[in-house]
Amino acid sequence: MEKDKFILVIKENQNLIYKICYSYCSDSENRKDLQQEILIQLWNSFSKFDGRAKLSTWIYRIALNTAITFYRNDYKHKDKKVTIDASIISLSDFEDVPELDENIAMLYQFIENLNEMDKALILLYLDDNKYKDIAEILGISETNVATKISRIKKVLKEQFRNN
Amino acid sequence: MELEELKSAWAQYDKKLTHNLKLNEELLRKINLEKSRKEMNTPLTYEIISFITGVIFFLYITSATIIHSNELKFFIPGIISSLMTIALICLSGLKIRLLSDIDYYYSPIIELQRSINLFKHKYLKYKKYEFYIFPTFAISTIPILGIALRRFDIYEHQTRFIIGIILSLILGYSLANWGYKNLFDKKVRNTTMFLNELSRFEEEEK
Numbered sequence: 481m482e483k484d485k486f487i488l489v490i491k492e493n494q495n496l497i498y499k500i501c502y503s504y505c506s507d508s509e510n511r512k513d514l515q516q517e518i519l520i521q522l523w524n525s526f527s528k529f530d531g532r533a534k535l536s537t538w539i540y541r542i543a544l545n546t547a548i549t550f551y552r553n554d555y556k557h558k559d560k561k562v563t564i565d566a567s568i569i570s571l572s573d574f575e576d577v578p579e580l581d582e583n584i585a586m587l588y589q590f591i592e593n594l595n596e597m598d599k600a601l602i603l604l605y606l607d608d609n610k611y612k613d614i615a616e617i618l619g620i621s622e623t624n625v626a627t628k629i630s631r632i633k634k635v636l637k638e639q640f641r642n643n
Numbered sequence: 644m645e646l647e648e649l650k651s652a653w654a655q656y657d658k659k660l661t662h663n664l665k666l667n668e669e670l671l672r673k674i675n676l677e678k679s680r681k682e683m684n685t686p687l688t689y690e691i692i693s694f695i696t697g698v699i700f701f702l703y704i705t706s707a708t709i710i711h712s713n714e715l716k717f718f719i720p721g722i723i724s725s726l727m728t729i730a731l732i733c734l735s736g737l738k739i740r741l742l743s744d745i746d747y748y749y750s751p752i753i754e755l756q757r758s759i760n761l762f763k764h765k766y767l768k769y770k771k772y773e774f775y776i777f778p779t780f781a782i783s784t785i786p787i788l789g790i791a792l793r794r795f796d797i798y799e800h801q802t803r804f805i806i807g808i809i810l811s812l813i814l815g816y817s818l819a820n821w822g823y824k825n826l827f828d829k830k831v832r833n834t835t836m837f838l839n840e841l842s843r844f845e846e847e848e849k
Contacts, residue, residue, distance in 0.1 A: 483676065487668055495660045516674065523676045528748045538748075545747075545755050552837065568674075572665040584656045587649055597844045600752060605646075606653040619751025624847050633646040 486526050490519065493539050494569045496607065501569075503591045503599055504547040512567050514550045519568060521546045533616075540604065540617050548596045590639055598632060605629055687742045690735055697732040704728060704784070707791035716798055717790055723783035727776055734769045741765060757841050764834045767827045774823050778815025782808050 490497070497518055505511040521542050529538055580588070587606075591599055597618070604614045611629075615622045708721025745758045785807070789795040797804045 483672065486676075487666070487671060490671070491666050491668075494664050494666050495657055498660060498664055499657075519671065520674070520676070525748045532749060541750075541752060541755075542748075544752055548752070548756055549759065552833075566667070566670060568667050568670050569664055570667065571663045581652060581656060583649060583652050587653070595840065597752075597840070606650055607657075608650065608654065617752060619753035620845055621847065624845075627847070628844075629646075636646055636649070 482527065486523055489526075489535070489539075490522070490569075493536070496536070496539060497543055498569050499607070500543050500547050500603060502588065503603055504551050504596075506592055510550075514547060515568055517550055518543045518546045534613075537613060537617055540609075544600045544603075544617070548600065551596055586640065586643060590636055594632075598628070601625070601628055602632055605632075687739065690738045690742060694732060694735040694739060697728060697735055701725060701728040701732060703791070704787060707787050711787065711790060717787050720783040720785075721787040724780065724787055727780045727783065730776060731773065731780075734772060738762075738766060738769065753841055753845055757838065760834050760838050760841070764831065764838065767831045767834065770827055771823050774819040775816070777819065778811045781815070782811050 497515065501511045501515045501518070505514050522539065525538075525542055529535070533541075591602055594602060600618065601614065604617060609617070611622045611625045614625045618625070620628075704721060705725050708718060708725060711717035711721065741758075741762045745755070745762065747755065750758065785804075786797045789797045
């Protein structure tokens with residue numbers, strides 16, 4: 481029963497998980513591992529979710545924290561808890577899906593070059609989260625969020641101009 | 644292109660994902676999720692086991708030391724071993740406290756990453772102490788353990804004991820030094836760097 485509820489929550493938030501994995505791992509093998517790691521961490525904390533925070537805030541926190549930790553650790557040398565060699569969240573049919581929009585591809589490239597924390601910040605911003613929510617998820621002040629986003633905007637503008 | 648324009652392109656991309664992403668429920672069910680939940684506290688369980696083993700060992704070594712307190716040749720190494728065991732128990736206790744203090748579920752990202760990396764940093768430092776304590780610990784424990792466990796008096800085999808001490812000190816400390824430098828030094832540097840990055844990220848930008 482709990483598992484069914486969990487699957488439903490994952491289904492509703494699979495876009496978010498997919499985008500986080502795509503932003504933190506350029507390699508598809510690592511991406512699968514990260515995806516499974518995020519799902520396991522979400523499952524492990526699922527029973528502890530008591531509604532104190534919004535569901536999306538909770539998912540963002542756990543998924544981003546797992547991605548940052550994954551990104552910083554060399555997982556290739558670690559025993560994997562999960563042995564399933566496939567993507568749990570994947571594009572349904574590659575034939576029907578148009579290739580990544582040029583701007584989105586560039587944006588992913590830009591995100592790839594950011595550090596772990598800036599990656600989290602920009603993802604939260606692009607997903608249309610309010611500054612207040614971003615501040616709450618990251619644990620910094622709203623003013624700090626605004627300043628950092630404006631700095632990233634400048635760098636991004638410069639990069640798009642150069643390309 | 645402005646970030647605002649990209650934001651709307653991102654929203655379009657999100658819509659596309661909604662139509663095209665597929666959750667493989669069967670695969671998700673196949674993962675032994677229940678098992679992973681049990682595995683979650685592995686480092687904490689490991690430290691608790693270390694702590695309990697340390698306490699049992701301490702009680703054993705202390706009682707053996709008390710029994711042989713009339714013989715200085717066993718009493719002194721016994722006292723040294725007991726003190727070192729206390730140090731190892733304290734290190735384990737500190738690790739348990741650090742691990743239990745981490746709130747994995749409701750901490751903001753900065754706070755959780757800082758707690759995790761502070762734990763890692765301290766864990767690696769404590770490992771250093773453990774590495775360096777170990778050769779002396781082994782030397783001081785052998786006489787008292789030998790007599791307590793098997794009524795074996797190492798001092799009756801002085802040449803072997805002296806060779807053992809010299810080898811333990813030379814090999815033990817060279818290995819500890821080499822091991823720490825190669826296994827942990829880089830990790831300590833990386834963790835320190837990330838902790839600094841987190842502090843910079845947290846600082847208000849102007």
